[in-house]
Amino acid sequence: MLNLNISAIHFNDSEVEIDYHISPQLKEIDSGAPIKLNYAFLVKKDYTWASMVALGSFLPYLVSRDSKIKVTLPIAATEWLKEYWQQYLTAMFESSFSIEWVFTAQYSTEEKEDSLFSSNASNRIGLFYGGGVESTFALSTFYHKNPILISINGKNWMNADKDKSPIKYNLISELTQKYGLSLEEVSMNVRNLIKDTDAIFNRFVTGNLFYFLAAPIADKFGIGTLYLSTELEYALEVGEHDQSIHPRFVNNVFVKKPSWPLFMSIYMGFPKVSMFAKLAKTDFIKYIYSCFNNSQKRWCGACSKCFRISEFCDRIHLDRQIIGMQEGITGRREHSPVTRYSWQYMDKIYGRKYMREFVLLAKHAIKKFKKKFLKINS
Numbered sequence: 001m002l003n004l005n006i007s008a009i010h011f012n013d014s015e016v017e018i019d020y021h022i023s024p025q026l027k028e029i030d031s032g033a034p035i036k037l038n039y040a041f042l043v044k045k046d047y048t049w050a051s052m053v054a055l056g057s058f059l060p061y062l063v064s065r066d067s068k069i070k071v072t073l074p075i076a077a078t079e080w081l082k083e084y085w086q087q088y089l090t091a092m093f094e095s096s097f098s099i100e101w102v103f104t105a106q107y108s109t110e111e112k113e114d115s116l117f118s119s120n121a122s123n124r125i126g127l128f129y130g131g132g133v134e135s136t137f138a139l140s141t142f143y144h145k146n147p148i149l150i151s152i153n154g155k156n157w158m159n160a161d162k163d164k165s166p167i168k169y170n171l172i173s174e175l176t177q178k179y180g181l182s183l184e185e186v187s188m189n190v191r192n193l194i195k196d197t198d199a200i201f202n203r204f205v206t207g208n209l210f211y212f213l214a215a216p217i218a219d220k221f222g223i224g225t226l227y228l229s230t231e232l233e234y235a236l237e238v239g240e241h242d243q244s245i246h247p248r249f250v251n252n253v254f255v256k257k258p259s260w261p262l263f264m265s266i267y268m269g270f271p272k273v274s275m276f277a278k279l280a281k282t283d284f285i286k287y288i289y290s291c292f293n294n295s296q297k298r299w300c301g302a303c304s305k306c307f308r309i310s311e312f313c314d315r316i317h318l319d320r321q322i323i324g325m326q327e328g329i330t331g332r333r334e335h336s337p338v339t340r341y342s343w344q345y346m347d348k349i350y351g352r353k354y355m356r357e358f359v360l361l362a363k364h365a366i367k368k369f370k371k372k373f374l375k376i377n378s
């Protein structure tokens with residue numbers, strides 16, 4: 001049995017700190033640092049919400065490791081919370097599990113004036129925004145409805161680590177200023193607390209973080225629906241990949257109480273190259289940021305995203321300068337069960353050019369050879 005004990009929750013204006021202990025200690029989970037969240041405004045002291053953030057961060061991951069979990073929370077017994085996790089985990093795991101709940105009532109949950117969603121929900125839209133093709137495409141289709149953009153960043157999280165490079169955030173800030181849009185940022189350290197692969201993190205944690213970290217923003221700005229438009233090729237191709245953000249699963253993530261926001265996956269049937277082609281007909285194309293590496297360059301030129309976006313430019317005859325891409329990045333045909341999809345789709349729409357592919361292949365081979373050769377000589 002694994003024990004998850006949420007021992008204390010501290011609200012310090014715009015910062016929230018959640019202390020936890022997991023025993024026996026798992027090597028993949030940091031045992032020292034608390035969960036830390038930072039908002040741009042004073043956060044309401046809703047201890048039940050903070051408990052949901054902590055549970056969303058750890059509970060599904062722990063159930064994947066052990067079928068018996070004892071959870072200790074510092075709030076008063078909360079039936080809906082237990083029901084929520086029972087349903088969520090049942091939807092996520094085929095095998096049986098059991099959760100033993102202990103509520104220490106260290107914090108009163110009766111202080112209604114401090115809880116989220118105590119007033120009426122509203123109908124504004126929230127959009128998770130990271131500057132990539134999917135979220136920018138979604139924005140281009142309903143920016144006139146004045147959505148609130150929600151950007152989650154954190155150490156080692158996707159390509160949203162501000163400390164590594166500010167390029168992405170400079171582009172987002174330019175875009176929001178130009179269109180008069182509100183941007184709400186949340187910083188968190190959860191990716192850094194679970195030292196497991198991105199695949200595992202996206203399978204068990206990411207969707208929960210999107211939803212629960214957005215909750216104070218939804219409450220403050222009257223957001224009734226949170227839209228998620230994200231890359232889903234992996235999720236749709238490989239069984240449990242990205243399960244926590246899978247369109248079939250986000251329905252299990254949101255809290256089914258009237259005042260909590262809906263959480264919806266949108267545009268999942270749209271091939272990325274089609275989104276890109278549509279974006280290229282708008283001003284939004286200028287703000288695309290899609291590189292994996294958060295390097296000092298907007299396009300590192302060495303990751304699969306850079307290769308693919310470069311190929312998109314060729315196929316739709318878009319000048320790379322418009323997206324700030326330097327010359328010399330060339331597409332490379334991909335063959336894995338997941339990534340070949342992009343290429344097959346491009347072939348369907350734009351036709352396959354064997355001669356050009358051969359030249360690109362040769363270019364990549366020469367690059368690889370030079371790299372190897374230089375390395376040997378260095």
Ligand SMILES: [Zn+2]
Pocket residue numbers: 290291292293299300301302303304305306
């Ligand atoms: Zn790159």
